[in-house]
Amino acid sequence: MSVYRTHTCGALRAENVGEDVVLSGWVHRKRDHGGLLFIDLRDHYGLTQILCEPEEPFFAEVEAVRAESVIRVHGRVVARDEAQANANLPTGAIEVRITKFEVLSAAGDLPLPVFGEPDYPEDIRMKHRYLDLRRETMHSNIMLRSRVISALRQGMEKRGFTEFQTPILTASSPEGARDFLVPSRLHPGRFFALPQAPQIFKQLIMVSGFDRYFQIAPCFRDEDARADRSAGEFYQLDVEMSFVTQEEVWDTTGPVVADVFDAFAGERKVDAYDSWPRIPYAESMLKYGTDKPDLRVPLEMQVVTEHFRGSGFKIFAQIAEDEAKQIRAIPAPGGGSRAFCDRMNSWAQRQGLPGMGYIMFDEGDGKGPLAKNIGPERTHAIREQLGLKAGDAAFFVAGKPAEFEAVAGRARVVVGEELDLIERDRFAFCWIVDFPMYEWDEDNKKVEFGHNPFSMPQGGIEALKAASTEEEKLALKANQYDLVCNGYEFASGAIRNHMPDLMYEAFAVAGYGREVVEEKFGGLLNAFRYGAPPHGGIAYGVDRIVMLLAEQENIREVTMFPLTQGAEDLLLGAPAEVSPQQLKDVHIRVAKGIKEMAAAPIDVKDA
16 A cells, blocks of 8 residues: 555545545645535545544644645545535545645645636746646646547557657758757767658658558647647657558548547547548639638538629629639528628628628528629529528629638638537548649749649659649649648648659759759668659648647647747746857857847748
8 A cells, every 4th residue: 555545536436435545635625614624635536525624633734735735634434415415526425534634745826726727828827837737627638638649559550550760860851841950969060850750761661661650750840839730849640551542541540530539529520431521622722712621611612703794893893804813602591681791891801801792682682782783683693503592691702712712711611600500519521632733932933842742743754744834733733632620630641752753853843953852862762762662641630639629729738848839948948048068069159149130030032
């Protein structure tokens, strides 16, 4: 028996009544009921109510103990009166009457209250994260994270995957974000980088003959934090497979994730894996305004340009004559009131648009300035195309799609939320496929990779060689895919380009010569020259999976020791200045005025 406890604070039940026990834990809450002192004693496993009577010699000591102090108590388990039992607490049928009391560690004034979990500023929460993590919600989130990771591991091992660890100190790689650089002591002026992902290593594992790899992999990217993205580091379920098509990657790994959601979703509905739709990128952008659609909102945008061609609404009529522009409609079933349309128009203005045109449909031909300008015949045709009825509305956005799609996509979700059309207790999944292999880099006026330069282009080397114009290059598609759930992209993958000649050609389309490919990816190319299997993979974001399951909107709520929004560790004081000797060891000198330089605006082209 431990000297500190015979039971945990979540273990005692009615069948333990009459037993003498020892408990240790934190003072969660203390209450004085007419001279009787009650303490909710908390540990990792739960809460137990303990009772101290006034005649006890240590009563004054119990009365003085502060919240979050660590105590040890000896006592006898007694049954609570039926009226006092707490059915919501596993230990709610009993309490412990103290016979001996000891403070193991006294707590001072708390900078952050634990009981009640009131909202507190992020800087205080992060500086005192050890207190923040004592809160029931945070404690539950972190335990959920652990269970999810365990389930992912078990699911992968069940399907014949083996976990391998890849290096943390590696070479800088163009993954799309800034690297964290690590100076070398033994090689002056040279740097390691922390991996943005184990991309190249997992491909080399396939070339080495290991058929199915996975890893719960730490990844490091020097990019700004946002609600669904950590600053600095994150974890992903990293996967690679040999001799597979993209469908085989999906059908092998997708059910693992589906099983995890089924296990931890509670009462929420999880779309069955076989029902996950496969939506081409172009279709997703057209219907949803994003490649991360929230399918819980049952609304799809439609192109209605032709209905405005030659109409009396001059702005839209002019747009309809420009082949580079479109007019799209967002249906709003049940939104046919002036108050709602005005709210959406104001919302659009807050997003930077001049507003959104709208039509309110009634039993007649429609209402509103836009309907009046285009006439009843065109209004009726729009209503028929969108499948709307009396009491509904439609909102319109127009211009170059690349300039309005993002706002239109957000508007679609806002309409769904405002009209209570969204299925809130559902996890709605979809695969986004057929990503463009290349995109137009407006800053440098050139074709550039759109997603992942290591992906296999659809059509292979023949398609690359046949693309001679910029338009043809931008029309090329890749064997790349994302998995989206409830508007969050939490998995991305591809079938890889495993042939040197094809890799040279793929980079040539983006304007990179053979010498660049050799310099940047020589190790991978050399491996491919000695027999590389066709292979592909995917990476699932662990943090986002847990965030969705925990019903949190910020990824820091499911991460034990995250950096702040400003990419700082307030608990341990990082990043921090280091001693001159440490700098000397790695051959670095900090330039004078570096802080001023860091604070100065940076040209995007130089970033």
